[in-house]
Amino acid sequence: MSPHLTRYVLRRLLQAVFLLLGVVVVNFSLIHLAPGDPITLLAGDGGDAAYFAAMRAKYGLDRPIVVQLALYLRGAFQGEFGYSFAYGRPVSDVILARLPPTLLLMGVSLALSTVAGVWLGLVTARRARSALDRSVLVGTLIGYGMPAFWAGQLLVLLFSVRLGWFPVQGMEDARQDYRGLARLVDLLRHLALPVATLSLLHLALITRLTRTGMREELSKDYARTAHAKGLPAGRVATRHALRNAVLPVVTVVGGDVGTLFTGAVLTEIIFAWPGLGRLLYDATLNRDYPLLMGIFLLVGTCVIVANIVTDVVYAWLDPRVRYS
Amino acid sequence: MRHVLTRGGASFAEGARAPARLPRWSVRFLEQPTATAGLALVLTITLGALFASRLVPGDPLVGDGPALQSPSRTHWLGTDELGRDVLAGVLHGARVSLFVGIAVAVISTACGIVVGGLAGLFGGWVDDGMMRFTELVQLLPRFFLAIIIASMFGGSLLNIVLLLGLTFWPSTARLLRAQLLSLREREFVVAARAIGVSAPRLLTRHLLPNALPAIVVNASLQVGGAILVEAGLSFLGLGDKSYVSWGSMLNNAQPFIQLAWWMSVFPGLALLLTVVGVNLVADGVNEATNPRLAGSGRR
Numbered sequence: 001m002s003p004h005l006t007r008y009v010l011r012r013l014l015q016a017v018f019l020l021l022g023v024v025v026v027n028f029s030l031i032h033l034a035p036g037d038p039i040t041l042l043a044g045d046g047g048d049a050a051y052f053a054a055m056r057a058k059y060g061l062d063r064p065i066v067v068q069l070a071l072y073l074r075g076a077f078q079g080e081f082g083y084s085f086a087y088g089r090p091v092s093d094v095i096l097a098r099l100p101p102t103l104l105l106m107g108v109s110l111a112l113s114t115v116a117g118v119w120l121g122l123v124t125a126r127r128a129r130s131a132l133d134r135s136v137l138v139g140t141l142i143g144y145g146m147p148a149f150w151a152g153q154l155l156v157l158l159f160s161v162r163l164g165w166f167p168v169q170g171m172e173d174a175r176q177d178y179r180g181l182a183r184l185v186d187l188l189r190h191l192a193l194p195v196a197t198l199s200l201l202h203l204a205l206i207t208r209l210t211r212t213g214m215r216e217e218l219s220k221d222y223a224r225t226a227h228a229k230g231l232p233a234g235r236v237a238t239r240h241a242l243r244n245a246v247l248p249v250v251t252v253v254g255g256d257v258g259t260l261f262t263g264a265v266l267t268e269i270i271f272a273w274p275g276l277g278r279l280l281y282d283a284t285l286n287r288d289y290p291l292l293m294g295i296f297l298l299v300g301t302c303v304i305v306a307n308i309v310t311d312v313v314y315a316w317l318d319p320r321v322r323y324s
Numbered sequence: 325m326r327h328v329l330t331r332g333g334a335s336f337a338e339g340a341r342a343p344a345r346l347p348r349w350s351v352r353f354l355e356q357p358t359a360t361a362g363l364a365l366v367l368t369i370t371l372g373a374l375f376a377s378r379l380v381p382g383d384p385l386v387g388d389g390p391a392l393q394s395p396s397r398t399h400w401l402g403t404d405e406l407g408r409d410v411l412a413g414v415l416h417g418a419r420v421s422l423f424v425g426i427a428v429a430v431i432s433t434a435c436g437i438v439v440g441g442l443a444g445l446f447g448g449w450v451d452d453g454m455m456r457f458t459e460l461v462q463l464l465p466r467f468f469l470a471i472i473i474a475s476m477f478g479g480s481l482l483n484i485v486l487l488l489g490l491t492f493w494p495s496t497a498r499l500l501r502a503q504l505l506s507l508r509e510r511e512f513v514v515a516a517r518a519i520g521v522s523a524p525r526l527l528t529r530h531l532l533p534n535a536l537p538a539i540v541v542n543a544s545l546q547v548g549g550a551i552l553v554e555a556g557l558s559f560l561g562l563g564d565k566s567y568v569s570w571g572s573m574l575n576n577a578q579p580f581i582q583l584a585w586w587m588s589v590f591p592g593l594a595l596l597l598t599v600v601g602v603n604l605v606a607d608g609v610n611e612a613t614n615p616r617l618a619g620s621g622r623r
Contacts, residue, residue, distance in 0.1 A: 015456075022460040026469075034476045145599035147552055149559045150574055150592030153581055157589075161582050168582070262467040266556055270578070280468075284475045284562060292472050299465040307463060 009312050016308045021073070023300035027293055028072050032065075034289065055082075081297065082290040086282065091294035094279070101171055102275030105194055106264050113199035114206055114253055118246060121210020125245075126237055128215065136207060143204025148263045152197040152270035159193060166193050169272035194271045198263045205252055213245030247318050254310025258303040349537075352612035359608020365601030369594070373418035380412035384568045392584050402586035404576055410586055414594045417570040420563075421551045421598060424485055428550035429543040431489025436496020437539070441527060443497065444504025454497070462494035467553060474562035481564045484557060488550050496542050503535035537613035544606035548599040555595055570595045 039056055061068065075081075081091040124133040160168040167173065171190050178186050217223060218241050226236045261276075268277030276295065283291040346354075353359050372379070382388070387407030395402045401410035443454035466488070473487050507513055507530075516530050557563050558571025565572075570591040577587035 015459075018456070019460055019463060023464065026464065030472060030476070141600055141603070142596065144603055145548065145552075145596050147555055147559075147571075147574075147592065147595055147599075149556065149571075150588070150595060153574065153577065153588040153592065156581055157585050161585075258463070258465045258467075261465060262556070265467070266559065269560070280471065281560060284471060284560060287475060289472075289476070292475065296465065296468045296472055299468050300463070303463050303465055 005315060008315055012308050012311055016304055019304045020301060023297065023304065024073055024076050025069065026300075027076075027297055028069055031072075031289075031293065076297065081294040084283075084291045084294075085288040086286040086291070087288075091290050094291060095276070095294055095298060098274065098276050098279045100275075101273055102264055102268065102277065105191070105198060105267065105273060105275060106260050108191060109195045109198040109264075110202065110253065110260060112195060113202040114249070116199075117203045117206025118210050118242075118249060120203075120207040121245075122214060122237060122242060124207070125211045125214030125218065126233070136211075140204040140208045143200045143207075146200055147266075148197055148201065149266040149270055151200050152193070152267055155193045155196055156270065166190075169270075171274055190271075194267050194273055197270065198260070198267045201259065201263060202252075202256065205256070206249055209248055209252060210245055213248055214241055217241035217245045247314065250314050250317065251310055254306045254313065257306040258299065261299050261302070349609075349612045353608050356608050356611060358604050359611070362601045362604025362608060365597055366605055369418050369598050369601065370422060372415045373422050376412075376415035376419060380409060380415055382412065384408065384412040384416040392580065392587075394584070395586055401590045402584065404573075404584070404587050405580060410573070410590050413568045413573050414570070414590055416568045417573060417591060418594065418598070420481065420567045420569040421554065421595070424481065424488070424554040425547035425551040425598075425602070427485045428488040428492055429546040431485070432492035432546055433496050433539060433543045435490065436493035436542075437500060437532075439493065440497035440500030441504070441532075444501040444508070445523065445527060445531075451501070455501070458494045458497050461491060462498075464491065466491045467556060470553060470557055471560065471562060474557055479557060479562040479564055481567065484554055484564070488553055492546050492550060495546070496539060499538055499542055500535055503538060504531055507531050507534055537609065541606050541610045541613075544602055544609065548602040548606075551595070551599055551602070 039052060039061060056062070063071075079092050083089065084091050084094045087094045120136055124130075124136045127133050156168055159165045167190050171187065172178070172183070173186050173190075176186070214237070218237065220241075223236055223241050226240050227233070231239075264275070265277030265280055267273065268275050269281050272278065280292070280295050282288070283295070353363075376384075385408070387403065387409075389399055389403045389407040389409060391403060391405050391407045393399055393403045393407075399409050399411065401414060403409055404413070439454050439458060443451040443458075469491065470484065470487055473483060477483055513526070513530055516526055521530070554563065554569065555571035555574070558569040559575045561572070561575055563569050563572050573591035574588060574595075577584070577591070580587055
């Protein structure tokens with residue numbers, strides 16, 4: 001790693017720390033702005049009088065606001081976000097238990113939509129203004145405007161209700177006791193529609209971006225040179241132009257984690273997927289504030305971390321980036 | 325009225341009226357079929373929203389028809405589980421969506437102009453501070469923040485509009501700042517400075533008009549974005565309960581998805597068409613006003 005890159009990475013990390021502090025402060029302010037006693041927001045109502053007294057002392061609710069903030073920060077960095085009203089367990093436990101299904105949904109969808117989007121962008125850029133190009137463009141336009149929750153309902157209507165190809169909801173068939181491969185197939189069948197729903201926006205974004213990038217790169221001198229020296233068009237596209245055109249895609253993949261979380265929440269509610277989104281939805285119904293805050297902090301942290309990682313990866317991939 | 329001067333010798337005959345001319349950018353806008361289609365969509369939906377009470381009289385939140393009836397002559401788009409007319413909901417819902425979209429775009433554009441303007445004009449530590457703040461707001465998970473605010477303080481339209489308006493501005497601020505940084509070095513700005521034009525006048529007369537097209541494009545994209553977030557909140561049951569909204573209609577439709585497809589299809593279609601229409605208009609304005617693209621043909 002060049003010294004410039006190292007310095008750049010260190011500076012971005014420092015910024016990340018401040019951004020994380022910012023998110024925690026926003027969280028803290030919300031607790032104090034909210035109607036009602038902040039202790040219930042910090043500690044939940046899953047304890048007895050002694051527990052509340054201990055929490056009051058711990059967060060110093062009678063002390064100056066700055067001291068309270070410091071204490072809150074200390075708690076947050078130790079992973080203490082109070083007790084969930086509804087579950088009567090620490091918020092961190094509740095969230096961690098529900099994270100894997102969401103990560104599965106997001107991971108598969110991110111991987112599929114990125115690969116498919118780059119491929120579609122590549123193909124359409126090379127056949128500009130063809131019927132295929134135009135229909136893909138219309139598709140991306142719809143993908144941009146399509147709310148995930150409606151897309152999910154339409155997919156259910158078509159593929160579950162009409163055609164009966166996929167299950168309407170859930171992550172596995174509770175009536176069957178599948179083992180091994182059968183269980184995996186069952187999971188994939190349940191995964192298909194949620195992944196399709198969540199991928200739509202991302203697919204549209206990446207397709208558009210790759211297509212624009214490819215068209216720009218293919219019109220540049222180096223691409224013309226590669227053509228002129230007799231390389232087949234496919235090779236020029238994949239070996240030369242694509243490598244430059246996909247650079248911006250990296251920023252979208254990493255910079256869109258927040259959108260992906262949002263999409264996942266809405267998708268999970270449509271398909272009763274037992275992940276974070278479902279948890280969030282139930283938390284709003286129960287007014288489970290500590291849980292809501294915990295989820296907000298988690299998502300905020302993920303977004304910031306993903307952003308920094310993206311910037312660093314980008315700088316590493318593209319030596320032209322100035323580390324300013 | 326725009327005054328058209330004729331140059332190069334051509335002059336109008338005495339008494340002949342000059343043909344009505346549209347500004348160049350609007351001609352370039354209307355030349356694009358996609359932009360015109362988008363504009364038509366937006367206008368249709370706006371008309372539907374404006375005349376909702378005329379077209380489907382009565383309270384859209386009160387049902388008087390048979391429950392769960394498929395589209396028929398009396399209820400064109402069918403009815404929901406309480407016998408409420410879906411068409412009435414779709415038309416009245418347009419009001420909420422358009423109001424939220426436009427109000428959010430106005431608030432966030434104003435905020436973005438202030439923050440981006442200060443950063444771009446003053447530079448130095450003002451710029452640094454403003455940009456760090458912008459970055460923080462941009463990275464806050466907006467939808468999740470909205471969920472918390474709505475469940476703590478209630479999801480009234482005012483709360484939703486304020487929250488979104490105060491979180492959508494970073495893109496505007498960054499855009500304006502970048503524009504200002506490049507405009508600052510341009511000759512006409514240097515010249516204006518040299519003859520002693522004051523800073524506020526420089527901003528309002530020389531800089532903002534040049535940065536305006538990009539800001540307008542961004543604002544119209546924010547309209548679409550805000551409409552989608554409001555719909556998402558209402559879909560979670562966190563929207564304003566005193567108005568019909570497309571999101572809440574889709575929320576109602578969810579348990580009946582296997583019985584009554586029309587409850588889901590029509591509000592969703594209205595939502596999709598509105599957002600696509602607004603985005604098409606934004607694209608069209610971009611193509612029509614971006615000097616870099618003008619003359620190079622459409623992509």
